[in-house]
Amino acid sequence: MRGRHRDVIAREGGLVSNKQHQANEPQFYESLRPGRCTHELWAADGRIAEKVHFADGTTELIPVPIRKLDRRGTRTFRWYHLLDIPCRHGAHSHRVAVGTTSRAGERPTGHSDQERGFHRAEHLQQIPEYTRAHQLIYPYHSDAESGHSHLDASLWNGRLISYGIPSQKLFALAQNSTSRALYRPPPLLSPTS
Numbered sequence: 001m002r003g004r005h006r007d008v009i010a011r012e013g014g015l016v017s018n019k020q021h022q023a024n025e026p027q028f029y030e031s032l033r034p035g036r037c038t039h040e041l042w043a044a045d046g047r048i049a050e051k052v053h054f055a056d057g058t059t060e061l062i063p064v065p066i067r068k069l070d071r072r073g074t075r076t077f078r079w080y081h082l083l084d085i086p087c088r089h090g091a092h093s094h095r096v097a098v099g100t101t102s103r104a105g106e107r108p109t110g111h112s113d114q115e116r117g118f119h120r121a122e123h124l125q126q127i128p129e130y131t132r133a134h135q136l137i138y139p140y141h142s143d144a145e146s147g148h149s150h151l152d153a154s155l156w157n158g159r160l161i162s163y164g165i166p167s168q169k170l171f172a173l174a175q176n177s178t179s180r181a182l183y184r185p186p187p188l189l190s191p192t193s
């Protein structure tokens, strides 16, 4: 799943967790100049990182801590990372849109991502890979995928033969009820039994 797929789901209000495509090169994002300091922000590994210059002339992109993932909107949704940019003058709070690539006319001020040529949905993820939230959620992928592959393998040509919405719903209900019955914890013994 690449940015253009994640964009659709994020706009609908859904959360996507997947690994970032390896071919993505870090991209310059913006320079912040709060007060007398400068912070050079890049998009790297699906999130905002700060380019830090060391005394020996080398630089490194260090991920900026994400305090919160924020969702806004009612019918179409926008997602934000609330960042705490570390600084010797005290951390700066900064909000950055993630997950969707804004199109022309979607932003009240300034240029949209499309006009700017920045594929935000590709470079800034809702749940970046090297975060605790990703570590907690990602392992569940194999659970969901084994269910799907079982359906693929057990049905003719990978297809569900049920015409119309009512019969498909019935199939889904049957699957869910079977799973529920199989994995329901054993009933607790009542004091009288």
Ligand SMILES: [Zn+2]
Binding pocket: 034, 037, 038, 039, 086, 087, 088, 089, 092
């Ligand atoms: Zn600063």
